[in-house]
Amino acid sequence: MQIRVIPIGLIRRFVSEAEITLPDGVTPRQLIGLLRIPGELKMVAIVNGKSRDLDQSLEDRDEVKLVTVITGG
Amino acid sequence: MYGNTGKIVFVDLSRSSVAVESLPEEYYRKYIGGSGLAARVFWERGDFSADPLAPEAMLLFMCGPFAGLKMSGASRSCVAGRSPLTGHWGDSSCGGHFAPELRYCGYDGIAITGRAERPSLLLLEGEKVVVVDAVEYWRQGIEDVNKALKQRFGRGCRSLIIGPAGENLVRFANILNEGHHAYGRAGFGAVMGSKNLKAIVARARSREMLLADPEGFADLRKELNARIKDALASQVIREHGTAANLEGGVYTGDVPIRNFTSNFWEEMAEALTGSALTEKYLTNRAACAYCQIACKRVVEVAQGPFAIRKGPGPEYETIVSFGSLLGSMDLAAACKAGRICNDLGMDTISCGSTLAWAMEAFEKGDLTLDDTEGIPIVWGDMGTVVDVVLPRIAAVQGKLGELLAAGSVSSAKRVGKGSISYTTHSKGLEAPMHDPRGGGHGMALTYAMSPRGACHVADPMLYFEMGACYYPEIGFEFELVPKSYEHKAESAAISVPLGAIENSACFCQFADREISIPEWVELFNTVAGYGWDSDEMMRAGRRVFYLKRLINHRYGLTAEDDTLTPRLLEPARDGEPQGITIEFDKMKERFYELMGMDPVAGIPSTETLSAHDMAAEVAEM
Numbered sequence: 001m002q003i004r005v006i007p008i009g010l011i012r013r014f015v016s017e018a019e020i021t022l023p024d025g026v027t028p029r030q031l032i033g034l035l036r037i038p039g040e041l042k043m044v045a046i047v048n049g050k051s052r053d054l055d056q057s058l059e060d061r062d063e064v065k066l067v068t069v070i071t072g073g
Numbered sequence: 074m075y076g077n078t079g080k081i082v083f084v085d086l087s088r089s090s091v092a093v094e095s096l097p098e099e100y101y102r103k104y105i106g107g108s109g110l111a112a113r114v115f116w117e118r119g120d121f122s123a124d125p126l127a128p129e130a131m132l133l134f135m136c137g138p139f140a141g142l143k144m145s146g147a148s149r150s151c152v153a154g155r156s157p158l159t160g161h162w163g164d165s166s167c168g169g170h171f172a173p174e175l176r177y178c179g180y181d182g183i184a185i186t187g188r189a190e191r192p193s194l195l196l197l198e199g200e201k202v203v204v205v206d207a208v209e210y211w212r213q214g215i216e217d218v219n220k221a222l223k224q225r226f227g228r229g230c231r232s233l234i235i236g237p238a239g240e241n242l243v244r245f246a247n248i249l250n251e252g253h254h255a256y257g258r259a260g261f262g263a264v265m266g267s268k269n270l271k272a273i274v275a276r277a278r279s280r281e282m283l284l285a286d287p288e289g290f291a292d293l294r295k296e297l298n299a300r301i302k303d304a305l306a307s308q309v310i311r312e313h314g315t316a317a318n319l320e321g322g323v324y325t326g327d328v329p330i331r332n333f334t335s336n337f338w339e340e341m342a343e344a345l346t347g348s349a350l351t352e353k354y355l356t357n358r359a360a361c362a363y364c365q366i367a368c369k370r371v372v373e374v375a376q377g378p379f380a381i382r383k384g385p386g387p388e389y390e391t392i393v394s395f396g397s398l399l400g401s402m403d404l405a406a407a408c409k410a411g412r413i414c415n416d417l418g419m420d421t422i423s424c425g426s427t428l429a430w431a432m433e434a435f436e437k438g439d440l441t442l443d444d445t446e447g448i449p450i451v452w453g454d455m456g457t458v459v460d461v462v463l464p465r466i467a468a469v470q471g472k473l474g475e476l477l478a479a480g481s482v483s484s485a486k487r488v489g490k491g492s493i494s495y496t497t498h499s500k501g502l503e504a505p506m507h508d509p510r511g512g513g514h515g516m517a518l519t520y521a522m523s524p525r526g527a528c529h530v531a532d533p534m535l536y537f538e539m540g541a542c543y544y545p546e547i548g549f550e551f552e553l554v555p556k557s558y559e560h561k562a563e564s565a566a567i568s569v570p571l572g573a574i575e576n577s578a579c580f581c582q583f584a585d586r587e588i589s590i591p592e593w594v595e596l597f598n599t600v601a602g603y604g605w606d607s608d609e610m611m612r613a614g615r616r617v618f619y620l621k622r623l624i625n626h627r628y629g630l631t632a633e634d635d636t637l638t639p640r641l642l643e644p645a646r647d648g649e650p651q652g653i654t655i656e657f658d659k660m661k662e663r664f665y666e667l668m669g670m671d672p673v674a675g676i677p678s679t680e681t682l683s684a685h686d687m688a689a690e691v692a693e694m
Contacts, residue, residue, distance in 0.1 A: 009320030009346060010309055038305060042540035044325055044649075051649055067324040069512075069539040069555065070306060 001060035003031070008067045011037065015066065028064060029054040041068040075285040076138040076601035077101050077181050081114065082202050084195060086268050087128055087187030091202045093180075102603055102613070103686065106137040106181060108164040109577030109617035111153035114184055115162075116620060116690060121627050125157035125260075126242060126267035128188035134175070134233070134273070135182035137579030138601050141173035141282060144294050145301045145365040146584020148172045151256070151576065156525065157267075158244045158260035158423065158480050159501035161628040162621050163525045165247075165261060166576055168361035169254025174231040177277030189269040196226070199278035207271040212237060214416040216384070219252040222274055230276040236418025238467040239266035243478040245423035245503075249415060253369065253385040254361065257420040259502060259525055260480075285602025293595055301587045302365035306541065310368040310583060311358065313347030315389040320346035323397075325555070326511020326649040330397045331452060332429035333497050333504075333640050336511045337648030341402035345392050349404055356383050366583055372408050378456060379405035387411035387421075393506035394425025399432060400452030409459050417467035424466065426503035427481040428458060430496055439490040445473045499637050500630065502526025509641065511650040513538030513555035517642065518565050518660040519572075521635045524621035532572025536586055537564050544571070546590040546607050556649075558656035562663035569668070570614030577617050615668070616685045619677040622670070623690065632675035635661060 001024055007015040014037050022031065028045035032054070037043065045052050046065040058064065079101075083092045096114070104113040111133040123129035132154045139147035150172035156163025175183070178197045185195070192211040193204050210218045215236045222232045231250065239246035239262030246262030247255045256262075265271075284290055301307055309317045320343060322328040326336035343349065350370060359369035372386030387395075387407055395410035396402060414421045428450070434440035435450040442449070448461055465474035476484050482501050485493040497504045499520050504527040509517035515534045523531035536542050538555045549567045551560040574593070575585055588596070590607050597603050597610060605613075625634075636642075637657070644652045665672040669681030682691055 008324050009322075009342075010318040011321070012348075013309070040305060040541075046324060046649075065324065067321045068318065069321065069325050069327070070309070070318050070541060 001058070003058055004063045005031070005035070006063065006065045008065050010068050010070060011066045014038070022058070025057045027055050027057055028052060031058065031064065032066065037066070041070060043068055074098055074101070075283055077106060078176065078179050080180050082180050082183045082197070084183065084185045084202070084204070085187040086185060086189040086193065086204065086270060089189070089204045091204070093202075101138070101601065104617055104620070105574065105577035105613055107135050107577040107579040108151045108153050108166070109573060109613070109620070110182065111135045111151060111164060112162070112617065112620045112624060114182075115154060116624060117693060118184070119154070123155070125155040125160065125264060128268065129186060130155055130264060130267070132185045132261065132264045132268065133182060136172045136176050137577060139578060139580065139596065141176040141280070142290070142294070142600065143363045145298045145363060146361075146581030147579070148362040149579040149581055150175065151579060152248060152261045154261065154264060155628070156259040156261070156502075157242070157263045159526050161500065161630055162624045163259030163261065164576070165256040165258040166530065166579065167248070167250055167254050167256040168364070168581060169250035170362045171231045171233055171250045171275065172579060173362050174275040174277050176282070177280050178275050183273070185268060185270065187268065192269050192271050194272040194274055195270065197273070197275040210271050211240060215249050215418055216252050216416050218272065222272060226274055226276055230274050232275070233273040235262040235265045235271060236416060236467065238418040239263055240271075241467065241469045241478070242266055243419060243467060243469060244480045244483070245420040245427070246418050247420045249418065252415060253359070255415070255420070257422065258528070260420070262418050284600050286599040289595070290599035293592065293599060297588060297592065298365055301584045304587050306583065306586065307366045311366055313351050314370045315347070315368050316345065316350060316392050317347035319389060319392065322512070324649065326645060327507050328393055328397055328511075329506055329508045331400045332398065332433045332495060333508060334433070335647055336508060336645045336650055338397060338402070341397050344402040345396045345404055345407070350386065350392070353404065354386065354408060361581070364581070364584065368583060374405045374408050377405055379403070379409040379459065381409050381412050384412060385415055390506050391421040394421045395455070395458070398425050398429045398506065399455070399458065401455050403455050406455035406459060410455065410463065413459060413463050417463065419463070419467060422505055423480055423503045424463070426497055427477050427484060428462065430481040430485060430492070431477060433495050434488060434492045439488055439492045444476065444488065446471050448473060494638070495640050496638050497640050498527055499523070500526035500634050502528065504637070504641060505529045507535060510645045510653065510655060511556070511648060513553070514558050514655045514660070515553065515561035515564055517637055517655050517657055518561055518664060519569060520641075521637055521657075521661065522565065522569060522664065524618070524625055527637065530572075530582055531576065532565070532568040533575070533582055533586070534565060534568045536582070537568050542586050544590050547571075547611055556653050558660050562660045562667060565660070565664050566667040569618055570611050573617035574610060574614040612685055616687060619682065619685060619687065620690060622676050623694070626674065626676045627694075630675065632665070632671070632673055635675055
C-alpha cells in the first residue's frame with residue numbers, strides 16, 4: 001500500500017516528507033520503527049487529520065502525520 | 074558545613090543594616106536550599122501580616138547546594154516571599170550567572186526587609202555587603218543599567234536588576250540577571266521596587282568551596298555533564314531553542330491559542346516554531362553558567378515594524394505568550410515584545426495572559442473603548458501591543474495601563490461583567506503556555522496543586538506525561554496517556570516532591586531529566602554529605618511542598634483554591650483534545666489521599682507532618 005508520511009516539528013530531524021510503499025496491515029507503531037525514529041520519543045500519529053491508535057493498521061493512501069510530544073518550557 | 078556555606082545575609086534597607094547569620098545545618102538537610110530553604114526562613118521570620126509591598130515584607134534570594142560547582146544546569150537560584158500578584162507564597166527560579174557569584178561571595182542567600190530612603194542597590198564584594206545609592210539608575214531600562222553596572226563594578230560582576238515596571242509596582246514585574254535571564258513569575262520585581270532596591274550586584278573574590286567528597290563529585294559530574302550534553306533533548310533545544318518542537322505541540326493541542334479558546338492552528342505552527350526562529354532571526358546561542366545545553370537565543374530582527382538589534386531572544390513561553398495566545402503568528406513581533414518586557418522588567422507569561430484576557434474582553438464588549446482610552450485591543454494587533462500597550466502597562470499610565478498592570482485576575486474583577494470566567498489561572502498566577510487539556514491532564518492537577526499557582530516547572534509532570542523520564546526506584550514507571558486521568562494522581566505524588574527537590578536544589582529541568590534517582594542521591598551526598606538514601610531525599614521534597622502549603626494556609630488558602638479556572642477545565646473546542654473532559658476532581662481527591670493531606674484544609678495532616686519531622690514547624694504556627 002502507498003502511504004504519505006508527513007513529519008511534524010522535531011520529527012523532521014529524522015524523516016523527510018515522502019510517499020512510501022509498505023506491506024498491507026502496517027501500523028503507525030511499525031512505521032515509526034521502520035523509519036528509525038528514536039524509541040525514546042513518545043509519538044502521536046495523526047492519520048487523515050485524526051489521531052490514531054498506534055497499533056491500528058494503516059490503509060492504502062492514508063496520510064500520516066508523525067508528531068512527538070516532547071516540548072520545552 | 075559542606076557544599077552550602079550556611080551563611081545568609083540579612084539586610085534591613087530601612088536601617089541600611091546588614092547582618093550575616095549562620096543557619097542550622099538541620100535546615101539544609103530538611104529543606105535542601107533554593108525555594109525550600111527560602112520557605113523555611115520565611116516561615117520562621119517572615120511577617121505574615123505584611124502586605125507584599127510593605128517595608129515589613131521579606132524578600133529572599135537563595136542558591137542551591139550545587140551553585141558554582143560547574144555542574145550543567147545546577148547553578149540556578151530562586152527569589153521568594155509573598156507574591157504581590159497572588160497575595161500568597163510565591164517563588165521564581167532563574168538561570169543565568171548570579172547564583173555562582175553569590176555562592177563565591179560566601180553566601181547561600183539574601184533576606185531583605187525594609188525600604189531604602191532613596192533608590193539603592195545592594196553590593197556584595199566578596200563577603201563585604203553594603204547598601205549603595207542608586208538614584209542615577211532609577212527610571213532606566215534594564216539593558217542600560219546592566220551595562221552601567223558592568224562599567225562601574227567590572228565586567229565580572231553579576232547583577233539582578235528591575236526595570237521601570239518594578240519601580241512602578243506592576244504586579245507581574247520581574248527581575249533580570251545580565252539583562253537576559255529572568256526570575257519571571259509572581260511579581261517580585263515589584264517587591265524590589267517597593268523597597269527602593271534597583272539592583273543587587275555581586276563580585277566574588279574567591280572561588281573556593283568545601284565539598285564532602287570532592288573526588289566522588291568530580292567523577293559524577295564528568296559523567297553527568299557529558300550525558301546531559303549528548304542527550305537528544307539537549308541537542309534539539311541547543312539547535313532550535315526551547316520552542317524547538319512548538320509545531321509538534323500545536324498538533325497535540327498543548328499550545329494555547331487566543332486565550333485558550335482554541336487548541337489547533339496549523340499555519341501558526343510553522344511560523345512560530347523554533348526552527349523558524351533559527352532560520353530568520355538567530356545570531357548566537359547562549360547558556361547559563363556552566364550549562365552544556367545552551368538553550369538561550371540571541372536574535373536580531375533586521376527590518377520591518379518589529380526590528381530589534383542583536384540581543385536576548387525569546388524562549389518558548391514568550392513566543393507563545395506574545396504569539397498564538399494573542400492570535401498572532403508574527404515571530405518578529407514576539408521577539409520585540411519579549412525584548413521590551415526584558416528591558417521594562419515584566420513577566421512575559423502574566424503580561425501576555427493579561428493581554429489575552431483583555432483581547433477577549435474587548436471582543437465580547439466587556440472591555441470598552443472607554444476602558445482602554447480609545448485604543449482597540451484586538452486579536453493579533455501586535456503593533457498596538459508593542460508600541461502602545463506594553464509601555465503603558467510598565468508605566469502604569471492612564472486607565473489602560475493602571476488596569477492591566479494589576480494582572481488578569483484583578484483586571485477582571487475590576488471590569489466585572491463575568492469576565493473573570495475567562496481568566497486562565499490557578500491561585501491568581503496566570504497559567505503558562507502548556508494547555509493541560511492537550512499537553513496532559515496530569516498538568517491540570519499539578520498546576521492546581523502548585524503552591525505558587527499555575528506552574529509547569531514546579532514539578533516534572535510535563536516530562537512524565539511525554540514519557541521523557543522514568544524513575545522506578547521511587548515508583549514512577551507508568552506509561553502515561555497524556556489526555557487521561559489514569560495514574561495521574563499517583564504520578565503527581567512522585568513528581569510534586571521531585572519538583573520540590575529540583576527547585577530547592579536549583580536545578581534546571583532540561584538538565585536534570587538525564588539524572589537517575591541514585592545519581593541524585595549521590596550528588597547530594599558527595600556535595601553536602603547528607604548520607605541520604607532515596608527515601609530520605611523524597612521525604613525532603615515532600616517536606617518542602619508541605620511547608621509551602623502551610624504558608625499558604627496562613628494566608629487563608631484551602632483546598633477550594635486548588636483548582637483551575639473554568640476555561641482551563643472545559644472540554645477543548647477543537648484540535649486533538651476536542652471534547653475530552655478532564656476528570657479533575659477524581660485526580661485531586663486521590664492526590665490528597667496519597668500525600669496524606671486534609672481534603673478540606675488542603676494541608677498535610679498531623680500524622681503526615683509528624684512523619685516528616687515537622688514538629689518544630691507546627692510549634693511555630
